Amino acid sequence: MRLLAAALSLVAFSATAEEVTTYQLDNGMDIVVIEDHRAPVVVHMLWYKAGSADEPVGSSGVAHYLEHLLFKATENVESGEFQRVVAENGGSDNAFTSFDYTGYFQRVAADRLPLMMQYEADRMNNLVLTEEDIVTERGVILEERNQRVENSPSALAREQMRAAQYLNHRYGVPIIGWKHEMETLDMDDALSFYDLYYSPNNAILVVAGDVQPDDVLALAEQYYGPIPAEPDLPERIRSQEPPQTAERRLVFEDPRVSQPYISRTYIAPERDADAQKDAAALTYLADLLGGSSFTSVLPIALQFDANIAVYSGAFYDGLNLDDGTFGLTVVPADGVSLQEAETAMDAAIEAFLDEGIDPARMDALRVQLKASEIYARDDVGGLARRYGAALTSGLTVEDVQAWPEILQSVTADEVLDVARRVLVRDQSVTGWIVPSREVLQ
Amino acid sequence: MIRFVLAIALSLTAATARAQIEIQEITSPSGVDAWLVEEDSIPFIALELIFDGGATLDLPGKRGATNLMMALLEEGSGDLDARGFQEARENLAASFRFNAGDDSVSVSAVFLTENQDEAMALLRDALVSPRFDQSAIDRVRAQVLSGIRSDANDPNRIAGATLDALAFGDHPYGSAIDGTEDSVAGLTQADLFEAHENAFSTARVHVGAAGDIRADELGVLIDDLLGGLPDEAPELPDHVEFALDGGTTVVPFETPQSVALFGHSGIERDDEDFFAAFIINEVLGGRGVESRLMREVREKRGLTYGVSTFLVPKDFTETYLGQVASANDRIAEAIAVIRDEWALMAREGLSQDELDAAKTYLTGSYPLRFDGNAEIAGILAGMQSVGLGTDYVANRNDFITAVTLEDVNRVAAELLDPDRLHFVVVGQPEGLETTE
Numbered sequence: 001m002r003l004l005a006a007a008l009s010l011v012a013f014s015a016t017a018e019e020v021t022t023y024q025l026d027n028g029m030d031i032v033v034i035e036d037h038r039a040p041v042v043v044h045m046l047w048y049k050a051g052s053a054d055e056p057v058g059s060s061g062v063a064h065y066l067e068h069l070l071f072k073a074t075e076n077v078e079s080g081e082f083q084r085v086v087a088e089n090g091g092s093d094n095a096f097t098s099f100d101y102t103g104y105f106q107r108v109a110a111d112r113l114p115l116m117m118q119y120e121a122d123r124m125n126n127l128v129l130t131e132e133d134i135v136t137e138r139g140v141i142l143e144e145r146n147q148r149v150e151n152s153p154s155a156l157a158r159e160q161m162r163a164a165q166y167l168n169h170r171y172g173v174p175i176i177g178w179k180h181e182m183e184t185l186d187m188d189d190a191l192s193f194y195d196l197y198y199s200p201n202n203a204i205l206v207v208a209g210d211v212q213p214d215d216v217l218a219l220a221e222q223y224y225g226p227i228p229a230e231p232d233l234p235e236r237i238r239s240q241e242p243p244q245t246a247e248r249r250l251v252f253e254d255p256r257v258s259q260p261y262i263s264r265t266y267i268a269p270e271r272d273a274d275a276q277k278d279a280a281a282l283t284y285l286a287d288l289l290g291g292s293s294f295t296s297v298l299p300i301a302l303q304f305d306a307n308i309a310v311y312s313g314a315f316y317d318g319l320n321l322d323d324g325t326f327g328l329t330v331v332p333a334d335g336v337s338l339q340e341a342e343t344a345m346d347a348a349i350e351a352f353l354d355e356g357i358d359p360a361r362m363d364a365l366r367v368q369l370k371a372s373e374i375y376a377r378d379d380v381g382g383l384a385r386r387y388g389a390a391l392t393s394g395l396t397v398e399d400v401q402a403w404p405e406i407l408q409s410v411t412a413d414e415v416l417d418v419a420r421r422v423l424v425r426d427q428s429v430t431g432w433i434v435p436s437r438e439v440l441q
Numbered sequence: 442m443i444r445f446v447l448a449i450a451l452s453l454t455a456a457t458a459r460a461q462i463e464i465q466e467i468t469s470p471s472g473v474d475a476w477l478v479e480e481d482s483i484p485f486i487a488l489e490l491i492f493d494g495g496a497t498l499d500l501p502g503k504r505g506a507t508n509l510m511m512a513l514l515e516e517g518s519g520d521l522d523a524r525g526f527q528e529a530r531e532n533l534a535a536s537f538r539f540n541a542g543d544d545s546v547s548v549s550a551v552f553l554t555e556n557q558d559e560a561m562a563l564l565r566d567a568l569v570s571p572r573f574d575q576s577a578i579d580r581v582r583a584q585v586l587s588g589i590r591s592d593a594n595d596p597n598r599i600a601g602a603t604l605d606a607l608a609f610g611d612h613p614y615g616s617a618i619d620g621t622e623d624s625v626a627g628l629t630q631a632d633l634f635e636a637h638e639n640a641f642s643t644a645r646v647h648v649g650a651a652g653d654i655r656a657d658e659l660g661v662l663i664d665d666l667l668g669g670l671p672d673e674a675p676e677l678p679d680h681v682e683f684a685l686d687g688g689t690t691v692v693p694f695e696t697p698q699s700v701a702l703f704g705h706s707g708i709e710r711d712d713e714d715f716f717a718a719f720i721i722n723e724v725l726g727g728r729g730v731e732s733r734l735m736r737e738v739r740e741k742r743g744l745t746y747g748v749s750t751f752l753v754p755k756d757f758t759e760t761y762l763g764q765v766a767s768a769n770d771r772i773a774e775a776i777a778v779i780r781d782e783w784a785l786m787a788r789e790g791l792s793q794d795e796l797d798a799a800k801t802y803l804t805g806s807y808p809l810r811f812d813g814n815a816e817i818a819g820i821l822a823g824m825q826s827v828g829l830g831t832d833y834v835a836n837r838n839d840f841i842t843a844v845t846l847e848d849v850n851r852v853a854a855e856l857l858d859p860d861r862l863h864f865v866v867v868g869q870p871e872g873l874e875t876t877e
Contacts, residue, residue, distance in 0.1 A: 038480065038482060039461065039811065039812060040461065040808075041809055041812060071730070080730065080731075080740065083729075083730055083731060084731060084798075087728060087729075087731050087798070087802045087806075088798055088801045088802055088805070089801075089802075089805055090801070090802055090803075090804065090805015090806040090807070090808070090809060091805070091806065091809070092806065092809070107809065108809075109805070109808070109809070135743065136740065136741065136742065136743035137743065138743065139742070139743025139744065140739055140743050140745070140746055141746075142768075143698070143743070143744070143745050143746040143766070143767060143768065143771075144746035146697055146698035146746075146766070146767075146768055147698060147746050147747070147766050150696075150697040150698060151596060151696050151697065151698045151700070151766070255695065256594045256695070256696065257594070258590040258591045258593060258594040259587050259590055259591050292527065292531060293527075294523060294524050294526075294527030294528070294531075295524065295527055295528050295531060300524070303580060304523075304524065304580075307580075310580075310583045310584050310587045311584065311587070331587065333583060334583065364528075364531055364532050367532065367534055368531060368534045370534075371534030371553060372534070374483060374484060374485055374553065375485060375551065377483050378483055378485070378813045378814050378815070379813055
């Protein structure tokens with residue numbers, strides 16, 4: 001205990017914000033520059049405000065499919081050339097697709113930035129696909145789905161749970177797509193998504209590393225500046241969730257499941273521009289309930305005070321454009337039924353809401369969140385992702401920079417208040433993932 | 442236009458391909474060697490400790506002891522039980538990771554400058570005075586057993602376990618470091634104390650540190666941290682050959698996509714031809730989408746999301762392995778293409794262009810590895826554990842550049858043997874059967 005007190009008084013540092021400069025080009029492209037001069041390296045990221053939740057009905061997976069196709073030929077560049085050039089320059093590159101964004105990045109020596117911009121700007125507008133690209137790359141994404149989803153019972157169960165969680169919002173459809181729709185994706189699907197969304201007024205450029213902001217702006221004007229804005233870019237309106245008024249429960253059965261478990265998700269508010277307090281409180285709630293295997297509510301109740309579970313945890317990520325989820329997982333111990341484990345989980349949450357929060361736990365989490373800002377500065381690529389994900393999810397640079405302070409200001413009462421609003425069974429999906437219904441007998 | 446820019450970029454590479462870190466070699470007052478990269482712009486330190494031996498030191502019948510022991514180091518030490526220890530660690534905002542591997546155990550610590558004394562005192566207790574409380578053993582053992590049962594239904598794990606057993610038999614490399622349900626169920630508190638005694642010896646430690654700390658401070662820190670560990674260490678196991686011949690082993694498993702793990706014997710890390718082999722692997726299956734296998738299996742035919750190969754020079758054997766996954770009705774074709782590419786590379790080797798491109802990539806990417814305190818600390822300890830000197834960082838690109846086309850093509854013919862390549866396929870592959 002002496003150690004604990006000493007520690008809390010010691011951690012009195014201030015988390016200095018990273019050096020960030022922002023610009024906007026005349027064609028509407030936003031630019032974020034994060035300086036880190038420790039190593040002569042730069043991360044060049046281009047984010048599009050277009051993800052799987054922006055896809056037209058019937059073509060799920062097209063955002064991710066297009067991400068793959070962007071490595072094919074353009075009017076000026078051979079298929080695979082950009083990746084080859086990155087590699088020949090010692091760099092690494094990749095791309096990613098989420099519900100709300102698609103992003104492309106390269107990590108190279110800082111003096112190669114112009115070359116990266118030249119290629120990335122080129123493929124924003126000049127993609128030339130062949131029928132062969134369409135067929136072979138569709139085979140690749142189907143194998144990717146096989147690898148990530150079809151071969152993984154827990155991934156298949158997550159898909160079923162999300163589909164049940166969202167009554168009206170596109171977040172209920174998997175990012176990689178439903179298999180039967182992926183099989184029908186064609187040239188028109190890919191190009192119509194590309195023509196509409198891959199435009200400078202729908203893009204955010206994040207450059208992080210050993211660069212001067214003015215230089216980045218000049219290069220961006222040179223390479224991205226001439227690309228015209230898309231006049232028909234639609235407003236980003238998705239069908240929103242109605243009030244959820246009925247608990248959903250499902251049993252997912254797959255003989256490949258060796259360890260039965262319970263997964264519960266609740267619909268939960270995300271970080272909104274100028275309104276991040278609920279999301280900050282939910283961040284604490286996840287940590288308090290299940291962020292630590294030793295000091296959180298569920299592990300203490302289910303793994304230490306009683307031998308009910310071998311694992312328990314809680315999850316929340318507030319970075320979405322629309323409502324996200326708050327999740328709980330419990331893996332029962334040998335000989336404990338799923339019903340017994342779920343009852344114990346709910347009892348532990350009930351007790352947490354009744355008894356309130358130990359102020360020492362809030363203090364400890366504040367210290368950890370503050371320290372995590374110091375550690376985060378060691379990974380400039382991570383900082384770049386933080387800005388890219390936020391700016392494509394409806395937040396501003398000011399929101400990103402205010403977030404650490406908002407986290408510090410969260411009170412125990414605010415955590416309990418948001419917990420009572422979010423941890424409501426009528427807004428939840430509970431999944432029992434089992435090898436066979438026989439284990440339920 | 443684009444070609445022109447590219448030419449300029451290539452000529453720049455040679456000039457800038459130098460890792461810009463300065464490694465200090467220090468010896469602690471009690472005689473432990475350590476490498477340090479000072480970087481004071483962010484107030485924290487990353488420390489990596491690697492102890493040679495690892496799970497190869499599991500005693501007969503005690504498979505999984507080293508792994509369970511490492512998982513229990515964060516579960517209480519000195520005056521603190523598991524929750525007390527973790528509460529103290531969380532309040533310091535320090536991170537300690539304890540990892541068991543085939544050839545070593547490692548400790549990765551990240552902690553703030555301002556409370557480094559408290560963080561190191563806590564880590565010292567975990568390393569030197571672990572409690573192995575029975576309640577903690579029971580709880581963590583249940584987690585390990587749950588993981589072993591899950592692995593038994595995971596196609597990738599099944600493939601790995603099958604290949605290891607066929608290739609290495611009774612040698613420790615022939616079984617998973619987690620142990621079996623039976624061996625883990627039988628482990629006692631005394632077994633864990635013994636595994637701890639065997640795994641942690643100052644005679645076998647390699648220390649890397651990066652961040653906000655001075656050389657003299659680090660020496661004192663190391664002695665405080667490691668003083669109390671034994672300086673003697675048990676014997677290490679014998680070298681073992683990869684005993685599996687060419688062919689195919691099918692492990693039936695109901696799943697839509699077959700997973701294949703394949704390989705044959707490889708090359709030692711300190712072999713004079715290692716860099717040639719390293720370049721061959723880079724071109725054949727090492728470098729992401731750019732490799733020959735990715736081009737033939739994925740880009741041209743759409744048969745897989747990923748295929749890759751890797752040289753695995755362990756302390757007591759050397760293998761050359763690869764992996765691929767394809768739908769059950771397409772895996773046979775994927776494997777046929779891989780076999781053909783293996784044979785082609787063995788027969789004809791690389792082109793000068795491929796060699797040049799691989800060298801440019803490998804020399805250009807090397808400096809980019811030294812990115813962040815934790816990465817640097819890990820690299821520093823890792824280099825020492827494979828017997829490299831600090832000058833390696835400066836000279837490594839010259840070793841790559843010195844490899845000639847004649848070298849790589851001679852080594853390709855020696856290293857790659859399509860007839861000895863064995864595929865373990867887990868799934869319901871169409872048109873594939875276990876060979877005799």
